[in-house]
Amino acid sequence: MYKVLLVDDEPFITEGLSDAVDWSAFGLEVVGSAEDGEEALERLRETGADLLITDISMPIMTGLELIREARALLPQLKVIILSGFNEFDYLKEGMRLGIENYLLKPIRFEELEATLTDTVRKLNADKPMPAFGQDEIEILRDNVMTRWANGRIAPLELAERTALLGIDLSKPFAALAIIGSREEAGNDASPSAFSSLSLSSSSSLASSAEADRNPAAELRDEAGLSFVQFHNEEGELVVACCCIEGGLQDQAKVTKALERLADSWESRCGSPLRIAAGDLLPTADAARSYERARRAQQFFLLQPDRRLIAYAEIAAESAAIPEGLFEWEAYANSIAEKDKDELLRRIERDFAAIRTSEGLNPSRAKGAAVELIILMKMEVDKLGRADAADVFKNILDQAVAAQTLEAVEYAVKAAALVMAGLFAGEDMSPVIKQALRYIREHYAEALTLKSLGHEFHIHPNYLGQLFHKQTGDTFTDYLNKYRIDKAKELLADSRLKVSEIARQVGYWETGYFYKQFKKHVGMAPGDFKELL
Numbered sequence: 001m002y003k004v005l006l007v008d009d010e011p012f013i014t015e016g017l018s019d020a021v022d023w024s025a026f027g028l029e030v031v032g033s034a035e036d037g038e039e040a041l042e043r044l045r046e047t048g049a050d051l052l053i054t055d056i057s058m059p060i061m062t063g064l065e066l067i068r069e070a071r072a073l074l075p076q077l078k079v080i081i082l083s084g085f086n087e088f089d090y091l092k093e094g095m096r097l098g099i100e101n102y103l104l105k106p107i108r109f110e111e112l113e114a115t116l117t118d119t120v121r122k123l124n125a126d127k128p129m130p131a132f133g134q135d136e137i138e139i140l141r142d143n144v145m146t147r148w149a150n151g152r153i154a155p156l157e158l159a160e161r162t163a164l165l166g167i168d169l170s171k172p173f174a175a176l177a178i179i180g181s182r183e184e185a186g187n188d189a190s191p192s193a194f195s196s197l198s199l200s201s202s203s204s205l206a207s208s209a210e211a212d213r214n215p216a217a218e219l220r221d222e223a224g225l226s227f228v229q230f231h232n233e234e235g236e237l238v239v240a241c242c243c244i245e246g247g248l249q250d251q252a253k254v255t256k257a258l259e260r261l262a263d264s265w266e267s268r269c270g271s272p273l274r275i276a277a278g279d280l281l282p283t284a285d286a287a288r289s290y291e292r293a294r295r296a297q298q299f300f301l302l303q304p305d306r307r308l309i310a311y312a313e314i315a316a317e318s319a320a321i322p323e324g325l326f327e328w329e330a331y332a333n334s335i336a337e338k339d340k341d342e343l344l345r346r347i348e349r350d351f352a353a354i355r356t357s358e359g360l361n362p363s364r365a366k367g368a369a370v371e372l373i374i375l376m377k378m379e380v381d382k383l384g385r386a387d388a389a390d391v392f393k394n395i396l397d398q399a400v401a402a403q404t405l406e407a408v409e410y411a412v413k414a415a416a417l418v419m420a421g422l423f424a425g426e427d428m429s430p431v432i433k434q435a436l437r438y439i440r441e442h443y444a445e446a447l448t449l450k451s452l453g454h455e456f457h458i459h460p461n462y463l464g465q466l467f468h469k470q471t472g473d474t475f476t477d478y479l480n481k482y483r484i485d486k487a488k489e490l491l492a493d494s495r496l497k498v499s500e501i502a503r504q505v506g507y508w509e510t511g512y513f514y515k516q517f518k519k520h521v522g523m524a525p526g527d528f529k530e531l532l
Helices: 011-020 035-046 063-073 088-096 109-126 133-148 154-167 210-214 248-270 284-301 311-317 328-336 340-356 362-383 388-401 405-424 430-442 450-458 458-471 475-494 498-504 510-521 525-531
Strands: 001-006 029-033 051-055 077-085 101-104 171-179 225-231 239-244 273-277 308-310
Touching: 001 011, 011 029, 011 210, 011 510, 029 035, 029 362, 029 498, 029 525, 035 051, 035 063, 035 498, 035 510, 051 063, 063 077, 077 109, 101 109, 109 154, 133 154, 133 225, 133 239, 133 284, 133 510, 171 248, 171 284, 210 340, 225 248, 239 248, 248 273, 248 308, 248 458, 248 525, 273 284, 284 311, 284 362, 284 388, 308 311, 328 340, 328 362, 328 405, 328 458, 340 405, 362 388, 388 405, 430 450, 430 458, 430 475, 450 458, 458 475, 475 498, 475 510, 498 510, 510 525
Parallel strands: 001 029, 001 051, 051 077, 077 101, 273 308
Antiparallel strands: 171 239, 171 273, 225 239
16 A cells, blocks of 8 residues: 655645545555654654645645655655645645645545545556566465455556566456365365465466466456466465456356366366355455355255356256345344344344245245355354354254254254354354454554455355454454554564554554553553553
8 A cells, every 4th residue: 555644734635535435445554644844854754754744834844845755755745735725835845846736625525535546546557567477476466366256356446466576456346266175175065186286477477387276377368257366364275257247248257267167177187076156246246256155165065966066057947036035144143143043033034924924935945044054164163163064064964854844943953053053162253352463463553443344245244243253252342452552562672663563553643642542541642651
């Protein structure tokens, strides 16, 4: 991300700007603020910056004087001026100094955000290509694409990274598919046998030797259809099938390309593949296609001899289920609260409603119930209980073989009881345990409920409620307490400046760090250090 320094002699202006703009969405991060030009220059010497946003009228040193000094220090620095004065001379001098824009207070955020977009575009154009080795390129490629598939990368950062790596995600629609070896996957659709492969940066560059190792190497771009390959965090091979249009015809083209891939690999290597495919969605919504591919992958438990399972098939089985039935969020709530009785009551209510639903095909109800069991298994997988896989496999077999709705309901209840029993032994739900562990490991980064929700595939509102219930703190309070505790340790054991400590514990705005420190400790950081 590009670094931003905010400068204004009114702290509420810099604090307001820091909080009001979603900087990460532009590929930017605020690395500090200053109340006058001299302090700003010191910050620029300490941390550097790519963009300076400064007031023009300040004590000690004016904004124009700051720009001249800052440009001598950082010649490529971009500058946006804020001013309460619509003065032509100021504007003329600012233009002479090469500013990006001259914004009048009170700031119109639409204009500011448009200016930020243009400025980041210029920064990207000016940025030299780093000298990466092939291994570094592949690691970076996998990291960028995995974050994209999970919806954890800002659009501007994605555009910058894909341009750098020569990845084309410009087509409007994409379907993601997870590719594995049936022989290596076993009965639980485990990570791909191709985890150690080195993917070529473009499918059209694949050599015959590469094709012998990489099942997706023979995928070739064709009219209106292109492919991007990468490894996800589990080491599985993932292919993004990118299309110009998103209709049934393009969906069929994607399916045919994946079928040809399976045919080619099997005839050449003699071993079958397993391909789990998400549906074709707008490229901006690729994370949903990836999540659906993940769900489709679980259905190899039921149909181990299949080589391609598309989410569209699964969705069709439960498409006619009345709204409000088999809603996963409601079930997840009962799981998190360890309320086994409510979980069983919900199953009984849903099946009772299905029985009274007019015109509902029983096979649709069975399909929806099987998907519900799959979701229960995926939740249990988060506990890391390998012994649960066989239990769920047996329950799924029962559900599929069931000839009556009562037998299907029995299988769903069996899965719920297994899941409730496993979770009952936990003093805290696994998602909250994972969230707390993630905070401990990444507290210095920009963390929000939304980013954690993406990380653990759970709705941010539900995660916030669950976090508060199980920890006794809101997510924000817990994160601030943890960061301030780390700051206290650094104040006691290091000679770092307070501003440096603030950054090391995740506060890029020093004024906000002071506010939180005083709130939780009862005194300013400097006063605390003097007591030690």
